[in-house]
Amino acid sequence: MPAPEPGGVPLFPPLRVRGGRQSLRRAMRRRRRAVAAGLAVTAAALAVSSPQAAERTQSVATPAPRERGPAREAAVVSAPVRIADAETVRLLRPGDRVDVIASANSPSAGSDTARVVAMNARVTGVPAVRGGAPDAGALVVLAVPRETARVLAGAGTTSRLAVTLC
Template sequence: MPEFAPLRVRGGGVRHRLRRAVRRRRRAVATGLAVTAAALAASAPHATEHTGAHAEAAGVPERVRQRAVPQAEVVSAPVRIADAATVRLLRRGDRVDVIASANSSTGGGSSPAKVVAAGVRVVDVPGPGSSPSDDGALVVLAVPRSAAAQLAGAGATSRLAVTLW
Protein backbone atom coordinates (compact mmCIF):
# COMPACT_ATOMS: atom_id res chain seq x y z
CA MET A 1 0.00 0.00 0.00
CA PRO A 2 1.42 3.41 -0.90
CA GLU A 3 2.11 6.01 1.80
CA PHE A 4 -0.12 9.05 1.96
CA ALA A 5 0.76 12.35 3.53
CA PRO A 6 -1.43 13.19 6.55
CA LEU A 7 -4.55 15.25 5.82
CA ARG A 8 -4.85 18.54 7.65
CA VAL A 9 -8.27 20.21 7.75
CA ARG A 10 -8.09 23.96 8.31
CA GLY A 11 -11.02 25.29 10.37
CA GLY A 12 -13.77 23.60 8.42
CA GLY A 13 -14.27 26.34 5.90
CA VAL A 14 -16.09 29.64 5.81
CA ARG A 15 -19.53 28.15 6.32
CA HIS A 16 -18.58 26.49 9.61
CA ARG A 17 -17.00 29.70 10.96
CA LEU A 18 -20.09 31.69 10.00
CA ARG A 19 -22.41 29.27 11.83
CA ARG A 20 -20.23 29.42 14.93
CA ALA A 21 -20.29 33.23 14.93
CA VAL A 22 -24.09 33.31 14.59
CA ARG A 23 -24.46 30.88 17.50
CA ARG A 24 -22.23 33.03 19.69
CA ARG A 25 -24.19 36.14 18.83
CA ARG A 26 -27.50 34.40 19.63
CA ARG A 27 -26.18 33.36 23.03
CA ALA A 28 -25.01 36.90 23.77
CA VAL A 29 -28.39 38.36 22.80
CA ALA A 30 -30.25 35.73 24.84
CA THR A 31 -28.04 36.41 27.87
CA GLY A 32 -28.58 40.16 27.54
CA LEU A 33 -32.34 39.72 27.33
CA ALA A 34 -32.37 37.44 30.37
CA VAL A 35 -30.35 39.94 32.44
CA THR A 36 -32.63 42.80 31.34
CA ALA A 37 -35.76 40.83 32.23
CA ALA A 38 -34.35 39.97 35.67
CA ALA A 39 -33.47 43.62 36.34
CA LEU A 40 -36.93 44.80 35.31
CA ALA A 41 -38.61 42.16 37.44
CA ALA A 42 -36.54 43.14 40.48
CA SER A 43 -37.20 46.87 40.10
CA ALA A 44 -40.91 46.64 39.25
CA PRO A 45 -43.35 47.49 42.07
CA HIS A 46 -45.17 44.51 43.49
CA ALA A 47 -48.95 44.25 43.27
CA THR A 48 -49.29 44.37 47.06
CA GLU A 49 -47.70 47.83 47.15
CA HIS A 50 -50.55 49.36 45.13
CA THR A 51 -53.31 50.87 47.22
CA GLY A 52 -56.10 53.33 46.58
CA ALA A 53 -56.06 55.51 43.46
CA HIS A 54 -52.62 54.26 42.42
CA ALA A 55 -53.95 50.70 42.33
CA GLU A 56 -56.91 51.71 40.17
CA ALA A 57 -54.59 53.50 37.74
CA ALA A 58 -52.28 50.48 37.62
CA GLY A 59 -55.19 48.10 36.99
CA VAL A 60 -54.71 46.07 40.18
CA PRO A 61 -57.79 43.93 40.96
CA GLU A 62 -59.91 44.82 44.02
CA ARG A 63 -59.11 41.55 45.83
CA VAL A 64 -55.37 42.34 45.65
CA ARG A 65 -55.95 45.90 46.93
CA GLN A 66 -57.86 44.56 49.94
CA ARG A 67 -54.93 42.30 50.89
CA ALA A 68 -52.37 45.09 50.53
CA VAL A 69 -50.58 45.90 53.76
CA PRO A 70 -50.33 49.65 54.39
CA GLN A 71 -46.82 50.99 54.78
CA ALA A 72 -45.89 52.34 58.21
CA GLU A 73 -46.03 56.13 58.33
CA VAL A 74 -42.55 57.56 58.91
CA VAL A 75 -42.20 60.65 61.10
CA SER A 76 -39.29 62.76 62.31
CA ALA A 77 -38.54 62.32 66.00
CA PRO A 78 -36.14 64.58 67.90
CA VAL A 79 -34.24 62.52 70.46
CA ARG A 80 -31.77 63.68 73.13
CA ILE A 81 -28.78 61.34 73.26
CA ALA A 82 -26.92 61.26 76.59
CA ASP A 83 -23.41 61.38 75.09
CA ALA A 84 -22.91 64.56 73.04
CA ALA A 85 -19.58 63.30 71.68
CA THR A 86 -21.34 60.33 70.07
CA VAL A 87 -23.81 62.64 68.35
CA ARG A 88 -20.92 64.59 66.79
CA LEU A 89 -19.97 61.37 64.96
CA LEU A 90 -23.37 61.17 63.26
CA ARG A 91 -24.09 62.47 59.76
CA ARG A 92 -27.33 62.85 57.84
CA GLY A 93 -28.30 59.49 56.31
CA ASP A 94 -26.50 57.30 58.88
CA ARG A 95 -28.36 54.28 60.27
CA VAL A 96 -28.38 53.84 64.04
CA ASP A 97 -29.88 51.71 66.80
CA VAL A 98 -31.29 53.65 69.77
CA ILE A 99 -30.64 52.00 73.13
CA ALA A 100 -32.33 52.96 76.40
CA SER A 101 -30.54 52.33 79.69
CA ALA A 102 -32.02 52.86 83.13
CA ASN A 103 -31.46 56.34 84.53
CA SER A 104 -29.87 56.26 87.99
CA SER A 105 -32.18 59.07 89.17
CA THR A 106 -35.30 56.96 88.46
CA GLY A 107 -34.15 54.19 90.78
CA GLY A 108 -34.10 51.52 88.06
CA GLY A 109 -30.34 50.98 87.87
CA SER A 110 -30.62 47.17 87.82
CA SER A 111 -32.69 46.83 84.63
CA PRO A 112 -30.76 45.93 81.46
CA ALA A 113 -30.43 48.21 78.45
CA LYS A 114 -32.85 47.57 75.61
CA VAL A 115 -33.06 48.54 71.96
CA VAL A 116 -35.91 51.00 71.46
CA ALA A 117 -35.50 51.56 67.70
CA ALA A 118 -33.33 49.52 65.33
CA GLY A 119 -31.93 50.64 61.98
CA VAL A 120 -33.46 54.12 61.96
CA ARG A 121 -32.11 56.84 59.66
CA VAL A 122 -30.57 60.09 60.93
CA VAL A 123 -32.44 63.02 59.37
CA ASP A 124 -30.60 65.93 60.99
CA VAL A 125 -27.93 66.63 63.57
CA PRO A 126 -28.50 70.17 64.88
CA GLY A 127 -25.36 72.15 65.66
CA PRO A 128 -24.05 72.62 69.20
CA GLY A 129 -25.62 76.08 69.46
CA SER A 130 -29.14 74.67 69.06
CA SER A 131 -29.01 72.46 72.18
CA PRO A 132 -28.22 74.68 75.20
CA SER A 133 -28.47 71.83 77.71
CA ASP A 134 -25.39 70.03 79.04
CA ASP A 135 -27.18 66.71 79.41
CA GLY A 136 -26.50 65.35 75.91
CA ALA A 137 -27.18 66.40 72.35
CA LEU A 138 -30.17 66.43 70.06
CA VAL A 139 -30.53 64.28 66.94
CA VAL A 140 -33.54 63.98 64.61
CA LEU A 141 -34.41 60.46 63.45
CA ALA A 142 -36.85 59.17 60.81
CA VAL A 143 -38.87 56.44 62.53
CA PRO A 144 -42.27 54.76 62.19
CA ARG A 145 -45.00 56.53 64.18
CA SER A 146 -45.20 53.69 66.75
CA ALA A 147 -41.44 53.83 67.35
CA ALA A 148 -41.64 57.62 67.84
CA ALA A 149 -43.99 57.11 70.76
CA GLN A 150 -41.65 54.50 72.27
CA LEU A 151 -38.66 56.82 71.81
CA ALA A 152 -40.46 59.70 73.54
CA GLY A 153 -41.39 57.47 76.47
CA ALA A 154 -37.92 55.99 76.77
CA GLY A 155 -36.32 59.45 76.57
CA ALA A 156 -38.44 60.63 79.51
CA THR A 157 -37.56 57.71 81.80
CA SER A 158 -34.06 56.62 80.77
CA ARG A 159 -30.81 57.71 79.15
CA LEU A 160 -30.58 57.10 75.42
CA ALA A 161 -27.51 56.05 73.45
CA VAL A 162 -26.95 55.18 69.78
CA THR A 163 -24.85 52.59 67.99
CA LEU A 164 -23.76 53.24 64.42
CA TRP A 165 -24.35 50.73 61.65
Protein backbone atom coordinates in the same frame (compact mmCIF):
# COMPACT_ATOMS: atom_id res chain seq x y z
CA MET B 1 4.17 70.77 -26.44
CA PRO B 2 0.42 70.32 -26.48
CA ALA B 3 -1.65 69.28 -23.42
CA PRO B 4 -2.60 65.62 -23.19
CA GLU B 5 -6.08 64.53 -24.14
CA PRO B 6 -8.58 64.25 -21.29
CA GLY B 7 -9.11 60.77 -19.88
CA GLY B 8 -11.93 58.77 -21.18
CA VAL B 9 -14.23 59.05 -18.14
CA PRO B 10 -17.83 58.89 -19.31
CA LEU B 11 -20.44 61.28 -17.90
CA PHE B 12 -23.03 59.66 -15.62
CA PRO B 13 -25.95 60.95 -13.59
CA PRO B 14 -25.51 61.29 -9.79
CA LEU B 15 -26.41 58.25 -7.67
CA ARG B 16 -29.57 58.57 -5.63
CA VAL B 17 -30.30 56.07 -2.86
CA ARG B 18 -33.95 55.64 -2.13
CA GLY B 19 -34.98 56.48 1.46
CA GLY B 20 -31.39 56.90 2.62
CA ARG B 21 -32.11 59.57 5.20
CA GLN B 22 -35.40 58.06 6.28
CA SER B 23 -33.98 54.57 6.82
CA LEU B 24 -31.09 56.02 8.81
CA ARG B 25 -33.54 57.96 11.00
CA ARG B 26 -35.70 54.86 11.48
CA ALA B 27 -32.66 52.80 12.46
CA MET B 28 -31.54 55.45 14.96
CA ARG B 29 -35.06 55.63 16.44
CA ARG B 30 -35.16 51.85 16.86
CA ARG B 31 -31.74 51.90 18.46
CA ARG B 32 -32.70 54.69 20.88
CA ARG B 33 -35.82 52.78 21.91
CA ALA B 34 -33.82 49.61 22.48
CA VAL B 35 -31.24 51.49 24.57
CA ALA B 36 -33.99 53.25 26.57
CA ALA B 37 -35.75 49.93 27.23
CA GLY B 38 -32.46 48.33 28.30
CA LEU B 39 -31.72 51.21 30.67
CA ALA B 40 -35.22 51.03 32.17
CA VAL B 41 -34.88 47.30 32.82
CA THR B 42 -31.41 47.81 34.33
CA ALA B 43 -32.68 50.62 36.60
CA ALA B 44 -35.58 48.49 37.79
CA ALA B 45 -33.29 45.54 38.53
CA LEU B 46 -30.86 47.76 40.45
CA ALA B 47 -33.67 49.37 42.44
CA VAL B 48 -35.02 46.00 43.52
CA SER B 49 -31.64 44.46 44.35
CA SER B 50 -30.00 47.48 46.02
CA PRO B 51 -29.03 47.36 49.71
CA GLN B 52 -31.11 50.51 50.32
CA ALA B 53 -34.25 48.71 49.10
CA ALA B 54 -33.53 45.85 51.49
CA GLU B 55 -32.99 48.31 54.36
CA ARG B 56 -36.26 50.08 53.60
CA THR B 57 -38.20 46.83 53.78
CA GLN B 58 -36.44 45.85 57.02
CA SER B 59 -36.85 49.20 58.79
CA VAL B 60 -40.51 49.81 57.93
CA ALA B 61 -42.90 47.50 59.74
CA THR B 62 -46.56 46.97 58.94
CA PRO B 63 -49.06 47.93 61.61
CA ALA B 64 -51.80 45.68 62.92
CA PRO B 65 -54.76 45.53 60.52
CA ARG B 66 -57.46 48.08 61.20
CA GLU B 67 -61.15 47.38 61.31
CA ARG B 68 -61.69 49.09 57.96
CA GLY B 69 -59.50 48.90 54.91
CA PRO B 70 -56.36 46.87 54.18
CA ALA B 71 -53.25 47.01 56.32
CA ARG B 72 -50.77 49.59 55.07
CA GLU B 73 -47.07 50.14 55.63
CA ALA B 74 -46.37 52.20 58.69
CA ALA B 75 -45.86 55.85 57.86
CA VAL B 76 -42.28 56.94 58.31
CA VAL B 77 -42.03 60.11 60.37
CA SER B 78 -39.22 62.34 61.58
CA ALA B 79 -38.57 61.93 65.30
CA PRO B 80 -36.31 64.35 67.18
CA VAL B 81 -34.45 62.42 69.87
CA ARG B 82 -32.17 63.79 72.59
CA ILE B 83 -29.13 61.55 72.96
CA ALA B 84 -27.37 61.70 76.35
CA ASP B 85 -23.82 61.85 74.96
CA ALA B 86 -23.36 64.93 72.75
CA GLU B 87 -19.94 63.73 71.57
CA THR B 88 -21.50 60.60 70.08
CA VAL B 89 -23.97 62.72 68.14
CA ARG B 90 -21.08 64.68 66.62
CA LEU B 91 -20.02 61.45 64.87
CA LEU B 92 -23.37 61.06 63.11
CA ARG B 93 -24.16 62.25 59.57
CA PRO B 94 -27.47 62.26 57.67
CA GLY B 95 -27.97 58.86 56.06
CA ASP B 96 -26.29 56.89 58.87
CA ARG B 97 -28.20 53.96 60.37
CA VAL B 98 -28.37 53.68 64.16
CA ASP B 99 -29.88 51.60 66.95
CA VAL B 100 -31.29 53.61 69.87
CA ILE B 101 -30.76 52.15 73.35
CA ALA B 102 -32.56 53.33 76.48
CA SER B 103 -31.07 52.84 79.93
CA ALA B 104 -32.43 53.72 83.36
CA ASN B 105 -31.78 57.28 84.56
CA SER B 106 -30.53 56.24 88.00
CA PRO B 107 -27.02 54.76 88.13
CA SER B 108 -28.07 52.52 91.05
CA ALA B 109 -30.32 50.48 88.79
CA GLY B 110 -28.80 47.28 87.44
CA SER B 111 -27.09 47.13 84.06
CA ASP B 112 -29.77 44.76 82.80
CA THR B 113 -32.28 47.63 82.47
CA ALA B 114 -30.95 48.77 79.08
CA ARG B 115 -33.18 47.97 76.13
CA VAL B 116 -33.22 48.67 72.39
CA VAL B 117 -36.10 51.00 71.50
CA ALA B 118 -35.36 51.54 67.78
CA MET B 119 -33.39 49.42 65.35
CA ASN B 120 -31.89 50.47 62.02
CA ALA B 121 -33.25 54.04 62.20
CA ARG B 122 -31.99 56.42 59.50
CA VAL B 123 -30.45 59.72 60.64
CA THR B 124 -32.05 62.57 58.68
CA GLY B 125 -30.57 65.52 60.55
CA VAL B 126 -28.06 66.52 63.19
CA PRO B 127 -28.88 70.06 64.35
CA ALA B 128 -26.00 72.21 65.56
CA VAL B 129 -25.36 72.00 69.31
CA ARG B 130 -26.44 75.23 71.00
CA GLY B 131 -25.13 76.58 74.28
CA GLY B 132 -26.41 74.83 77.35
CA ALA B 133 -25.46 72.41 80.06
CA PRO B 134 -22.67 70.05 78.96
CA ASP B 135 -24.58 67.02 80.26
CA ALA B 136 -27.80 68.02 78.43
CA GLY B 137 -26.93 65.81 75.46
CA ALA B 138 -27.58 66.61 71.81
CA LEU B 139 -30.47 66.36 69.41
CA VAL B 140 -30.64 64.04 66.41
CA VAL B 141 -33.54 63.62 63.96
CA LEU B 142 -34.38 60.04 62.95
CA ALA B 143 -36.72 58.65 60.27
CA VAL B 144 -38.71 55.87 61.93
CA PRO B 145 -42.18 54.32 61.71
CA ARG B 146 -44.87 56.20 63.63
CA GLU B 147 -45.14 53.53 66.36
CA THR B 148 -41.36 53.59 66.92
CA ALA B 149 -41.48 57.40 67.19
CA ARG B 150 -44.07 57.06 69.94
CA VAL B 151 -41.85 54.57 71.81
CA LEU B 152 -38.82 56.87 71.38
CA ALA B 153 -40.71 59.86 72.77
CA GLY B 154 -41.78 57.86 75.82
CA ALA B 155 -38.33 56.41 76.41
CA GLY B 156 -36.74 59.86 76.09
CA THR B 157 -38.75 61.15 79.06
CA THR B 158 -37.96 58.26 81.41
CA SER B 159 -34.52 57.04 80.27
CA ARG B 160 -31.14 58.16 79.01
CA LEU B 161 -30.82 57.39 75.28
CA ALA B 162 -27.68 56.29 73.47
CA VAL B 163 -27.03 55.33 69.85
CA THR B 164 -24.87 52.69 68.16
CA LEU B 165 -23.96 52.87 64.50
CA CYS B 166 -25.21 49.99 62.35
